[in-house]
Amino acid sequence: MARETWGTRIGFILAAVGSAIGLGNIWRFPFQVSQEGGAAFMVMYLAFVLLIGFPAMLAEFVVGRKTELNAVGGIREFAGGMWSYLGGLFVFIGFVILSYYSVIGGWVLRYVVGSFTGGYVGTTAEGAPVAQQYFGQISTGMDTLLFHAIFMAIVIGVVAVGVKQGIELAVKVMVPAIFLIFGILAVYAFTLGGAGQAYAYYLSPDLGYILANWKSLVPAAAGQGFFTLSLGMGVMITYASYLDSDENLALDGVSIVALNTGISIITGLIVFPILFTAGIDPATSGPGALFVSIASALGDLPFGRGVGFLFFLTVFIAALSSAISLIEVVVSYAIDEFQIDRIKATSVAGIAIFLLGAPVTTDLVFVDLYDIFAAQILLVLGGVLLMISITWVNADQAVEELQKGIGDLGALGTLWIWMVRIPVVVVLLISLYLGITGYIEFLQGPFAEYLASL
Template structure:
């Protein structure tokens, strides 16, 4: 039996909701995943496609999740069941599963970040390797990315997430993001100014901000699914987060303004991250295009070792990344926790502890080798997230459009006519792009299985 809406917690302020949603969007997706996606997909060519996807596809898709969450006041499973009913109710289960999968490897990467905070303070990844040895930064990553070290820091990261979420919406999530999100923005702004003074800043900006349209045309089959997956991942779409967070909203909130604010903050911080990372890499002569989930750790660590004040910058950078990772992880586990609370009346503390333990267990295989992070990430971000988006967009915009328009119109006053524009944007271009992205994502996943993953198994 599910709880009634009246028994659920709500955001104490509108800014609390916006910061929580921004905190969900601003995390490892922006700071870990975004730079290595940019590096692998041609620099500014990827940026062009990513920005187009976020504005034209991501924002309308976010409104889809908002109307489901606020209109029902329920978690992802209960919300979709009440909004659409029938077989659509199983879509909520897919969202819960996606949250499980993503957080399981996200927590391992979060553990890496915590480990790098300590490594920056001690200079663990700084030094000169012998003639027959791997570079110190590369060897450091290999040492901490798998095995007991990775397992212990995976456990530490998940314990911090569980602690925050167990405290509830107002005392845990909302209070946490009101501290974490402004801290992320302030520290990253300072680091971006510092990065602009480095010797490689000009070259980095040219790589990062001057798109090669010829490269984009030649490599669109790779760039499109990468941009789609990154857009959905970084906006926390297709996994039930925005449904869950919107379920705590009142009816007088303007969903369009809130969504636009969230998208703007999230995109701005992604771009800001590149303005930090790429000048550091180019100043140290480090390639930004090395593939793999660990590339950004190795590259940044190697570059910091060659910079004046490298240790202090490393501590500040990786500590900020850790804060961002926590803010996003909190939103992912809340999807599953709210499901347990609403559907089974499980007390929040118990639900959070049990779910955190299960997600930790699912992440254990990821601590074996970094290639498992790539496996989980490609499957979740390029296939599951986009598939979930396709199904939800279809249900809301084509089958239950009247309910969606009625919900969207609440709180937007004289701008109510914009609902029709939004509806047809979601029905056609958004859906078409998502279907193409899913096809290309499946193709890239098959290539990964036949390539890097097959080499790992061998």
């Protein structure tokens, strides 16, 4: 069957930005900042995105456009040999991430509804925030499983339509909407009483903290960088496979990285003023507590319910745009390798992902079990193996492909190759080691406690 392509260049950029801008920016980024020292994490994250993430993104673009194949077929054709199995890892990563991502997408959908009904506003008779009780009700149980299914059904519906009429059309609406709404919310947050204190926490790094806590900051920044840029999971290979050969990959990469990083920074400029104005310590705002903290704070702010609706609606749009890209990795593999009809491939993949995520609806410990494993181990492992396969196995072909649409890069091409070969690979290996040791600690600590309680 004929392979689909993007209708326009802006369609590709918005799709890639839509993949990058998602729960990783709006759900995961603020609690990573909170848990890893505020501005100290920001410094490490920005350094990782610019020095590691951007060169790595170009490498994924090269494979996708050169081969015009999905992640599995593309790596098999580009590098060959044992590297053929690397694409299978990317498909698996997409499965794992979307399985729990969809559950959180269901949470967000419930908060959109709660903004209309006022379900998370106010305090209980005991004086506790209603938001805490609300999150407890919507984060686990049969209702959670139902909204997990609803979210996956929406994702399946968009991707089943196709690249141009489904994915591209959707992101042309969703991505501009994210920037518009978040721009309005950032201006609103600037007017709040706690904005000055929030900006100091968020934008003034403590060098001493960075030096003392680099062992936790490095894997956290690496995982967050790869998560938010959709690297190490085959998304950018898949999306680039629909590109024409005259596209300027470097310019596209700069656009995607800049827009993605911008929305992460704006998210902090919204979230932290809201938390500080309400007197809530960001350090207590973990994966689930972030929902509780923001919802509690909004209840006490002027126009809080309306702001809450806009905020959670934008989070839902962002979650949907990223979920679309994750399932497309799996779908394009099924279409290219087995000539399966797109509707059938999307439906089967969506149902399988839904089933894999079902345990996450039973207890919050599974969010960490899946998320740490995916973001700090699988993504980084996939990234380091891909970088080695591209720049050590087939460097000449990689530079040749990158130059299409740009012109002769000369020494810059060599610099890019060696940047990926040494600094990128070394940092990723260190991050992988620290991520594995951290995951072992989680398994021996919180997860072991959960198992003992059964």
